[in-house]
Amino acid sequence: MSSTILDRAPIDRAFFARDAYVVARDLIGVLIRRDRVLLRIVETEAYAQHDTACHAHKGLTPRTAPLFGPPGHTYVYLCYGIHRMLNMVAGSDGVAAGCLIRGAEVVEGLDVVVDRRGTPPGPGICAGPGKIGAALALDVKDTGKDLIDGRFLSLTKGPTGRIASGPRVGIDYADPGDRRRQWRFADATSKAVTHRALLR
DNA sequence: ACAAGGATCCTCT
DNA sequence: GAGGATCCTTGTT
DSSP: OOOOTTSOOBOOHHHHSSOHHHHHHHTTTOEEEETTEEEEEEEEEEEETTOTTSGGGGOOOTTTHHHHSOSSBEEEEEETTTEEEEEEEOSOTTSOEEEEEEEEEEEEOHHHHHHHHTSOOOTTTTBSHHHHHHHTTOOGGGTTOBSSSSSSOEEEOOOOOOEEEEOOSSOTTSOHHHHTOOOEEEETTOTTOSOGGGOO
16 A cells, blocks of 8 residues: 555654754655644755854853754744744754754645745745744744654655755855855755755 | 844845 | 845843
8 A cells, every 4th residue: 555645654763863964864855744734844954063053063052952952852943033943953962963944845734824924825935944933833932842752743754856955055154164064955856945056 | 131143034136 | 146124032241
């Protein structure tokens, strides 16, 4: 019996207990459900402790604490005072690492997403990390929540397209060496991917 | 108590 | 592709 998009294997903690860039790559295609909204991840970025692009590189603070905790949890923070950004903690307990969810396609619940975003439906409605935060109605209080027990979000494997990679976006403040890392991943077949020109 | 800094978004060319 | 808007939280006084 072939599996449908609604009948996929759940993601376990071991999935997240690997290097962040591997997890970020493998998150492409993963389905995120929250209530009536189902998203398919099409763009991600990896961040790690000794990487000057990462919030955790200066050390542990109350805000970045989830990044240092066990894998398979959220790290949600407010960006530019407006946007709520969803990260998934990777690696091992005590070492900071995470994956930013940058882009997604809406599989179910488009009406809910349109309402939350306040824009008409279109391929770009969840193309960008701030848009995903809005689509899932995330709050900064959602930081540190478990991703494996399925109580906050439920994650299952989904269809992947062709995986492309490139440098991360919006990290001009980071050291040149870190800016060059090819830690951005995307499904090249998706229309919900931003900054296409930088990918290969 | 406050300055400073954004892992962005949107609207133009 | 580039630039400005925007405004809350963080980390440090």
